[in-house]
Amino acid sequence: MSQTAKKGRTLYVCNNCGGQSPKWSGRCADCGAWNSIEQVVQPPKTASRTGAAGYAGAAAQAEAATVHRLAEVAPEHEVRRSCGIAELDRVLGGGLVQGSVVLIGGDPGIGKSTLLLQASAAIDASPEFAAARGAVLYVTGEESPEQVSLRAQRLGLAPGKLNLVAETCIEQILATAAAETPRVLVIDSIQTLFTEALTSAPGSVSQVRETAAQLVRYAKLTDTTVFLVGHVTKEGALAGPRVLEHMVDTVLYFEGEAGNAHRLVRAVKNRFGAVNELGVFAMTDRGLRQVSNPSAIFLSRHSEAAPGSIVLVTREGTRPMLVEVQALVDQSPLANPRRLAVGLEQNRLAMLLAVLHRHGGIAMFDQDVFVNVVGGVRVTETAADLAVLLAVLSSHRDRALPVDLAVFGEVGLAGEIRPVASGPDRLREAAKHGFKQAIVPKGNVPKGGVEGLQIRAVLSLREAVDAL
Numbered sequence: 001m002s003q004t005a006k007k008g009r010t011l012y013v014c015n016n017c018g019g020q021s022p023k024w025s026g027r028c029a030d031c032g033a034w035n036s037i038e039q040v041v042q043p044p045k046t047a048s049r050t051g052a053a054g055y056a057g058a059a060a061q062a063e064a065a066t067v068h069r070l071a072e073v074a075p076e077h078e079v080r081r082s083c084g085i086a087e088l089d090r091v092l093g094g095g096l097v098q099g100s101v102v103l104i105g106g107d108p109g110i111g112k113s114t115l116l117l118q119a120s121a122a123i124d125a126s127p128e129f130a131a132a133r134g135a136v137l138y139v140t141g142e143e144s145p146e147q148v149s150l151r152a153q154r155l156g157l158a159p160g161k162l163n164l165v166a167e168t169c170i171e172q173i174l175a176t177a178a179a180e181t182p183r184v185l186v187i188d189s190i191q192t193l194f195t196e197a198l199t200s201a202p203g204s205v206s207q208v209r210e211t212a213a214q215l216v217r218y219a220k221l222t223d224t225t226v227f228l229v230g231h232v233t234k235e236g237a238l239a240g241p242r243v244l245e246h247m248v249d250t251v252l253y254f255e256g257e258a259g260n261a262h263r264l265v266r267a268v269k270n271r272f273g274a275v276n277e278l279g280v281f282a283m284t285d286r287g288l289r290q291v292s293n294p295s296a297i298f299l300s301r302h303s304e305a306a307p308g309s310i311v312l313v314t315r316e317g318t319r320p321m322l323v324e325v326q327a328l329v330d331q332s333p334l335a336n337p338r339r340l341a342v343g344l345e346q347n348r349l350a351m352l353l354a355v356l357h358r359h360g361g362i363a364m365f366d367q368d369v370f371v372n373v374v375g376g377v378r379v380t381e382t383a384a385d386l387a388v389l390l391a392v393l394s395s396h397r398d399r400a401l402p403v404d405l406a407v408f409g410e411v412g413l414a415g416e417i418r419p420v421a422s423g424p425d426r427l428r429e430a431a432k433h434g435f436k437q438a439i440v441p442k443g444n445v446p447k448g449g450v451e452g453l454q455i456r457a458v459l460s461l462r463e464a465v466d467a468l
Helices: 003-007 051-061 086-092 112-125 145-154 170-180 205-222 243-247 294-298 346-360 382-397 423-432 461-467
Strands: 010-014 037-041 101-105 136-140 163-166 184-188 225-230 250-255 262-270 278-284 287-290 309-316 319-331 339-342 367-373 405-407 437-441 454-458
Touching: 010 205, 086 262, 086 278, 101 112, 101 205, 101 243, 112 136, 112 145, 112 184, 112 225, 112 287, 136 145, 136 170, 145 163, 163 170, 170 205, 184 205, 205 225, 205 243, 278 294, 294 319, 309 382, 309 423, 319 382, 319 423, 339 346, 346 367, 346 382, 346 461, 367 382, 382 405, 382 461, 423 437, 454 461
Parallel strands: 101 225, 101 250, 136 163, 136 184, 184 225, 309 405, 339 367, 405 437, 437 454
Antiparallel strands: 010 037, 250 262, 262 278, 278 287, 309 319, 319 367
């Protein structure tokens, strides 16, 4: 056997996309990223089988997998346990599922470690985990145990039986977990782990993929819930290979701005619950505090009506939520007027302004238009279309809308107002917060109406403008 075969094969792998190349280059040929390629030495293969005969021989030695008929497989009852934080339980779909792997990503300093430390302390003190010797094993690869202890003291937590280990080698972590048998395993963070089977640096594509695969395998075999903290790139995406998000069961994103005290945890993937579910927290000096009624904090509720302001009833996951949409329309000195949307899709704003001109007879080609969702919330659903157009029209004509008015509805290119999902739930949420009027698509009006709420059903944009 040659010396090269003993040492293994040398490849060059892109940290951005995971593309492989036999030689180094300054730019990845697959994704075009610069200075992202690093050298990786693959371990030598124990046996090599090439050709059809080799594969046939390997198949003959392997045992056949068990084949099940789907109709004969009885689904097991899904057992969930609360993590002690109601907002986090909501985002997870109702609580922790045995054997699930949850990946949490977000900007540096946004509160990922704080939330998981608070959740670990709550799980440790929960009666559901009282019988466990050590319900949680917290693995820190970025901080020392003393730093984690100082954070727990600053947050006023009582860790109790919470076990803590500072380790980055995945083999050592799994051996410790096998000895301690925790019900919940927290890894902070996946980018700091490495396996001795690979020679690349921690955080590389191959290391993240291999360590994550071992943790997923451990979670499924032992029914342990695993939390993984993931770093993000400067573009806001999770660092590492895209396969990391495919391997885990749930992907949560922390959202929020540095100057804003509110933090949003959004589920973008969940095999055990609804996606786009939203948990709202407020960052305080004692850690993250739950916000059980987010509509109250996202509504400024002006003392008197102000032009360009309207209340939208949006829906995040399974929860309707009221947010304020503000618009500012001003004469533009530029040849190409500006269109700026914060918390909304900017291309959709341009499309809605074209619909307003074509089907509403109101031109904005010489006006700067700025639209903002108050509170840092990002609204992705099309139910915000009608609220955006009415807010723009209110600012353009400098006429305030009623403070007790709530709206929602999708606007089509033909000027029609289309119904959206969960209309009755949205209307009941508006009535619960004291709103007296609502302009909604005709298809969303409940048969019995909503007590205390005057509902105006509209079919077209022109009808909505006339209703005001």
